[in-house]
Amino acid sequence: MTHATLAEAVRSAGWKVLPLDLSGVTDKDGFMDRVTTVLNLPKDFGRNWDAFVDACGDIGWGPAGPGRLMVVIGWRDFAKAQPEEWENAQQALESVAGRQQEYDSTLAIVLAIV
Structure with a gap:
């Protein structure tokens, strides 16, 4: 049996996957x-x-249904170098996800530990 990554699993369910490589x-x-670029x-x-x-x-996150997944990778250097700003970044990402729910849109954001 093969193990699908989270991104593969949600993509196969019709979700849009957006990697955010930091x-x-x-x-x-x-x-x-x-x-700004990504x-x-x-x-x-x-x-x-x-x-x-x-x-x-x-942002035109498209498609709104069934959902979108942002996978944040490579974030540890930022977290180590500036923990307070990284905390602010996490809070902002959480707000972005919550705001999407206001528009009946699903956006999940995960921090990948690799």
Whole structure:
């Protein structure tokens, strides 16, 4: 029997999977640079945590059903280098997921430990 990864399992159920690779990111500016590119955020968004959450509310996450999964990988360097900012990043990601629920949309965010 083969073991499917979480991403493979949810993808086979029709979910969209979005990897967010934070490898090499060690600070807030690096995080903002990476998410701007990966999530295709507007280049002129405010680059603070509240602006990040707001900008993510405007993303065409498609498809809304049955759901979306963001898999955050390579985050440990950021967490080690700036634990307080990493805590802020986690809270912002949690807000993004919660905000999607307000629109009857499912977004799950997981931190991969690899």
